Amino acid sequence: MIALNAAAETSHHLEPLISDLGLILMTAGIAVLLFKKMKQPLVLGYLIAGFLAGNHFDFFPSVTDMKSVEVWAEIGVIFLLFSLGLEFSFKKLMKVGGTSSITAITQILFMVVIGYFIGQWMGWGKMDSIFLGATLSISSTTIIIRAFDELGVKGKKFVGIVFGALIVEDIVAILMMVLLATVAVSDQVSGAALLQSVLKLVFFLIIWFLGGIFIIPTILKKAKHLLTDEMLLIISLALCLMMVMFAANVGFSPALGAFIMGSIIAETTQAEKIEHLIQPVKDLFGAVFFVSVGMLINPETLVTYALPVAIITLVTIFGKAFSSATGALLSGQPLRQSVQTGMSLAQIGEFSFIIATLGMSLKVTSDFLYPIIVAVSAITTFTTPFLIKYSDPFSQYLEEKLPKKWVKNINRYSLNAQAIKSVSTWQKVLNTYIIQIVLNTIIIAAIILLSSKFVAPLVADTRFGNTLAALITLVIIAPFLWALSLRRVAVEEVELLWEERKYRGALLMMILIRMSLGLFFIGFLLNIFFSPLVAFVALIIAIVAYQIFPKKLNEQYHKIENHFLKNFNDRENKKIDRRYANLMPWDGHMSIFEIGKESNLAGKTLQELRIREQLGINIAYIRRGEVTIPIPTKTERLFPGDEICVIGTDAQVTEFTKYLNQNETETAKSVEESQIVLRQLEVADEEFIQKSIGQFRTKTNGMVVGIERNGNRILNPESHLVLEQNDIIWVVGDKKRMNELMKKA
Structure with a gap:
């Protein structure tokens, strides 16, 4: 009887939790399908799903227990920040150039100040104004990446500046959350308290990072042969939650701990696998978080504050575009790249929600601030793709309409700033001593x-x-x-x-x-x-x-x-381990085939066969008796008894095997140790930067069969494609020459 009563009581507490979660996921699922069909950002779909499932909309079923939803949302923030940390990596921050840093910091300072004064001008309280400035200063990585993918602009120069600025913004957002918590608790802007918080944050960041890198990768490597996917997922989540507890115990936000652990794991060899395993967890709780954000949208509040929403939206778009472009100009970028950078960063997103959530949880901001920020984010999500798309025409328009003297001075300043790259010997010594001491x-x-x-x-x-x-x-x-x-x-x-x-x-x-x-x-x-x-x-x-x-x-x-x-x-x-060059992003590998005596391919040139055009297969070399023809040209003919080494994916090699069997060709053999090898190289030598793939082939006699740039992978790139710094290329060529190139890379 007691057991039955206990079970009934448990069921009574469990029922609203399960039903609310089911409602959230159901509305989120429907929204995802609709917004995917309409080719709109999924985040926007989650917000609308939350609005429909919330208590402010009466035509659909509503959640019954908002407290349980808030718990799910807090867990969602933790896993969202953990996932951002996995993509972040402190090494990326170290590689961010001065251009991105100046751009991000200029934009952040400008928007924090302008946001504060806009809030004061509208008669808001001091804390509301401070949090408004903070939320407007951080751009949305999710929205920008999606827009870049859809518009196909990832290969352009300004994209690298934008990604660098987003990295800087992420770390500044974490710092800002700590400072805002300090200001909120003390209820005053104290220079001593802020300095103490910054020093405390720096102290713990360095300790956590150094200790984490020293210990965690070692443990993962030692236990690698024992770790299944399930165990790796559990250990990753355990490490995340452990750091969340550490951060909470020393007075920081749990989200900060999740972000730090993600950035530590991002430096391990298991990072990509963990990121892949954690993706469903992040998607689940991230959806709950964004849906819970949408639940707080009150139509009456939006109607009441329609004018502030409009004003803040305009300030966000024009203020962020102007300040980011100004920062890029100050760092020495040309006018076109600066305008493109500024217009790409003109929106707010996930970090703005998290900062606004912090204000609500600390009970220092008014109820109207959160839905206003959500509304501004939704509007700027729609405008971002159009701003990116028309940034190039607009920059050309500016170059034509601005006084010629201004454009000339900007170009001269850009050339001079980019020429000043050297660091003095004294600066090197000073930097080394400071790092050593700190x-x-x-x-x-x-x-x-x-x-x-x-x-x-x-x-x-x-x-x-x-x-x-x-x-x-x-x-x-x-x-x-x-x-x-x-x-x-x-x-x-x-x-x-x-x-x-x-x-x-x-x-x-x-x-x-x-x-x-x-x-x-x-x-x-x-x-x-x-x-x-x-x-x-x-x-x-x-x-x-x-x-x-x-x-x-x-x-x-x-x-x-x-x-x-x-x-x-x-x-x-x-x-960049060249021994694993066969593990290409598209699963490309080398296979050897022999041309049969009765093959229909015999006597034909590679140009006539059009193997690459039809099947995507590259021929690395042809071995004819004792003679090897590396990287054969299109005029080279195939003869009976030739051994050809081809490169392609599993699917391509399978199709190629069928193609050859139809022409009575011998089956594939395993690749032997050869003087012609497939190697993975990073473009770092100035000899090849800004040179076309065709020029690279002429200089090295190596065939580029694949390229990865800013996460975008291209198989069989065209010969006119220009190589850029930090491109990763897969090259087939003479073993000795490839080894020489590896030393330069």
Whole structure:
């Protein structure tokens, strides 16, 4: 009886949860189908589905328990940010050029300020105005990528600037969420509180990132042979939620923890697989999140605030287009690319919803702000494809209508700015010293703080406990203390500067600062466990020990550093590992066929056979007895007994086999070790940048059978296609020549 009552009670609590989730997914599914049919962004469909399933629309069934929906939505934000982190990667941020950084920061600062003043002008409260500026400053990665795909503009120059700006905006949005939470809690804009929050965020970001890269890829590699897809998915979600808990415990948003863990996993060799496995989870909870956003749309509120919606929409479109274009111009881009960049970034999206959600959860923003932001996002989602499409004609129109003197000055400034690329020797030394000091200082401080919090209380009442705890901590931080205070960095540059007398004082000062920091941390640690007098004596002993064992400390530090760098670069190294060149994005591989004695193909030229045009197959070489003809031209003929090595996908090779069998040709053989090889190269050598594929073939005698650019993959590219920096190409050619090209790449 008790069991039946318990079951009935459970069913009573479960029923609204299940029915509400079913309603959300049903409306979302219908919306997805309709908007896919209409070729509109799915996010917009989710918003409308939420509006229909919400309590403000009476013609459809409505959810009964909004609290459970809010829980689903919070989980949706976590997985949405985790997925964004998987696509983000700190390495991408490091590779973002000055152009994208200046563009993004100019746009963000302008929109935060203009948004705040627009809110104040409309009579809104201070917090509403601050959150308005923040939501208007972040563009939508999802909407922009979809628009680029639909318009087929991914190969254009301005697209790289836009993607770089979006990366910078993502990290700034995370920082902004922390700062907004600080402002909301203190209810005032305190410079000291903001600085403390920024320093705290930087401290934890670096610790989490360094620790995560050092540990997580190692675990995944060690357990690789044990991990099934199911286990990898579970472990990934567990790591995500673990970091969510860490972030919440130190006072940050759970979404921040999810984003950080995603960016850590993005550096592992399993990143693509995890991203693929996590996609259904992200889609499910992401749909719930966007539908829950739509549920908060109140038609009465939108009618009441129709004028603010119109004003904010216009400010968003024109303000973001103007500020982004200005930022691109300031960074040295030509007028055309700057205008295209600005008009591409003129919308708001997922991060704006998350920031607006933060304001609601902290109860510092008014009820009208959220639906207004959703409405502005919906409108700018529609306008974005048109703005991108007409950005090129509009830039040409501007070039014609602006005063010739202005256009000439802009072009001159662009040429001069792009010519200033060199970094002085002093800047290199200064950057290296700063990185060395900051990273090692944070690592040492984190280890000491952990020791004082968890180790010191355990040994407080034991006789030699303090000595043992201090010794263990010193041993752990010893390599980092040595690197902070004594390790030589940028050796060649420092020697060059030392020859110039004016730099010697600055160099000596930096060395003194590093050694002083090392002494400070040793003293700080010893003071935790001992009295000042004992700490001073121990300090002298520790300094002597560090002087006696520099070689050992050097070896230990380099071992730690090399392990970190190996984990950090594993994904990239695997991506360009030439041994796996047969694992092309389109599953291309090499197969060998023999032309039979009675084959109908014998005696015909490759131009007459049109094999590539008909079947998409490339011929890597023809072997005729002892003679090998690499990368045969279209005038080359096939003869009985020839062995031909072809490249194609599984499906293409299957079709080619049928084609050859119809012409009485021998079946395929496995590829032997040959002097003609298929290699994957990254275009980095200036000799090939901005050269056509035809020119590349002339210079290298290598045939380009595939190219990947900005995530877009092309099989059998045309010979007139121009190569750009960071393109990944698949080339067939002489083994020795390909190896030489690999060294340059």
